[in-house]
Amino acid sequence: MPEGHTLHRLARLHQKRFGRTPVLVSSPQGRFADGAAAVNGAVFTRADAWGKHLFHHYEGGRVVHIHLGLYGAFTEARVPMGLPVGQVRMRLVGAEYGTDLRGPTRCELIAEPEIADVVVRLGPDPLRKDADPALAWKRISKSRRTIGALLMDQSVIAGVGNVYRSELLFRHRIDPYRPGTHIGQTEFDDMWTDLVALMKVGVRRGKIIVIRPEHDHGAPAYGPGRPRTYVYRRAGEACRVCGASVRTAELEGRNLFWCPDCQV
The missing domain is CATH 3.20.190.10 (MutM-like, N-terminal)
Structure with a gap:
């Protein structure tokens, strides 16, 4: 999607x-x-x-x-x-x-x-100038649902899909199964700032680009013509940072990808 x-x-x-x-x-x-x-x-x-x-x-x-x-x-x-x-x-x-x-x-x-x-049914959109991240933080900080599920909930943050969800959590070393109530305010603020920047690059380039320059090497992208990802659609492959095997599981009907060593 x-x-x-x-x-x-x-x-x-x-x-x-x-x-x-x-x-x-x-x-x-x-x-x-x-x-x-x-x-x-x-x-x-x-x-x-x-x-x-x-x-x-x-x-x-x-x-x-x-x-x-x-x-x-x-x-x-x-x-x-x-x-x-x-x-x-x-x-x-x-x-x-x-x-x-x-x-x-x-x-x-x-x-x-x-x-x-x-x-009215949507959360703040990171790409809109009128976005209020405090609304997303309020919902996340009070929820016992996993952060991996919350990021995909359009009533929490509008516009995040499976790629941004998986890659954002990896970039911030957060276990996707951690409950929203266990996400700190600083962690959320850092994720929001990063998400805004990443999505702006996506608008400008027409592609989701999430790999930092020092990690942009090794195994090819997950699909023809796609930029590299850290974990998205890389189940069983070596993590680009630590070498551990990337894992996958279904979470609320969507495939989740994460590194069990980096994201703790």
């Missing part, structure tokens, strides 16, 4: 491509036909993101709310675009560029005030 930096990067791109101009909106697949018709030809005023949620704002207070989920993705092309390929939920076409959205968990038309109904 795309993590928060991807949605913020998309928001910036769509703002650049379509902002402040009329756009054509359609739903070749048909599942968003009414919503597309309501904003077709309207001015795309701006795009922004909160966690893993993307919002396209149109004149008149109409908003397209998008959550990519596990399989959603945008593909971009210059105008004129060819015929839609596959199940295109929404096609957005501006003066020079167009983009197709396929496979999102959610693509719906809402009114501007309804955005509050979405974000």
